[in-house]
Amino acid sequence: MLKLRNVHKTFDIGSINEKAALCGIDLQLAEGDFVTVIGSNGAGKSTMLNAIAGVWPVDEGSISINGTDVTALPEYKRAQYIGRVFQNPMTGTAASMGIEENLALALRRGDRRTLRWYITKTEREHYYTELKKLGLGLEDRLTDKVGLLSGGQRQALTLLMATLKKPKLLLLDEHAAALDPATATTVLDLTNNIVLENKLTALMVTHNMTEAIRHGNRLLMMNAGKIILDISGEEKKRLRITDLLERFKELSGVQMETDSVLLS
């Protein structure tokens, strides 16, 4: 499904800020894999997602989705395969446009934008039923501007937008990190349901070890631009936080800054 081969990325080459963010990432995802990604700050988690999404070109290596080599494709062209939810709730939606307008943009992800009217009656009914499933009451506010919604509502809407047209790959970049704990749980449960219901292949970056263990069938741990741990199947199910911390110390040689990971 998704295949990364020896992907390298260094930022600000030749300056004092030079930072090797990805140092040879090899990764293969099977159809239906729900993978959580953890690691300390600066480990390269978000960078890996951005490399897959095509936010910038990589220095070395190749990326293919569903057998298609997308390494040379710009971000907007890769979007036909990829649904995304960002860390910042403001990023995924157009604030001064209505809820249904945002959904209409997302329903046509990857399609050519024609001169047809942007929203039809049947689509509106479709949006209504899909929004109702979120259980946030958004279905009665179809024409409300998205700027009026709370962060949690916006993330839930972005999640729906990312999956409205079934993506080959769903990228979730710490999408619950900016939310209060209760809302974060709601959004993560919603994510879990949507991914399992639609049998999506998903990569979810998180700072929260408990969530990383609770969700998905596979777990990746990153450090210094490399994937240092890859656990799946039965082993993943039995995993506990203490195991992860121990493995991290053993593999990276340093203690994980635990307060943010443990307490969140």
Add this chain to the structure above:
Amino acid sequence: MELIAYFLSLKPLNLLSALPGNIVQGIIWGIMALGVFITFRLLNFADLTVDGTFAAGGAVTVVLILAGIPAPIALAIATIVGLLGGLVTGFLHTILGIPDILAGILTQISFWSINLLVLDGANRAVNVDKYHLIVSLRNISSSIVTMLVFAAVLVSILYWYFGTEQGSAIRATGNNPQMVKAQGINIDFMKVLALGLSNCLVAFSGGLMSQFQGFADIKMGQGAIVIGLAAVIIGEVIGDALIGKYMNFYIKLVFVVLGGVIYYFVIGLVMWLRMPTDLLKLFTASVVAIFLAIPYLKAKTNNSFVFANKGGAQKNA
């Protein structure tokens, strides 16, 4: 005594008789303002190409009419020249990475030379007695009707276009480009498209203006962007005050055109008061500054800083 003499010398009838002409010119500026609205408000792009494409629209129209080409066709070609101007700014910005304001200025300044070449001098007159013109200040009543029809048709077309998949992609591009890319939309293409469309309207308006006033002048586009902004902002502030939350996109476009008319009415009033015409641009700039400042100052006086300050002052007193 002098003041009384000044007021006595003003003739209210003159103001009234100038009104129809001002309405025509106001609608022409209003159509240009629709173009400015597309870039400034929808695309969030400060496009200064306008000054160049407005004069180019006027120059091309007049020169073609003088060459014997029927006015509607001349106007259509002028509109295409405007489109090309917008595309150039778009390419400078998207392909060559030049910042938006600078890209517009470069195209605008290029048009100064191009327009001089087209006009073969600083200005060219076109006589309504010799040629069949679409609008003319010699025939104001029919010009008003023509302009009202043009404005209605253009507002309707824009309303439709920005409700299509493509138009809503342009609106979203101005709103949140990052989200738009994630939805598989090429934001560079959308920007170029919107700039082209906007400058079509601007050149179209320039072509009408040159016919109405009976000549094209190299300087006719000077400050056009400021007049366009004035119309957009006046229309928004007044529309907001009159319609408030019942505002929709169609009415918003109508108010942009009305903004042009109101602007031109105010200019007519100022000229009637015999303010030196040299000061007109200063006056226009002041109007834009005031209307731009209103929403900001309103927000600034209605917040807790101010309330708390006032409360504190009372306690001390």
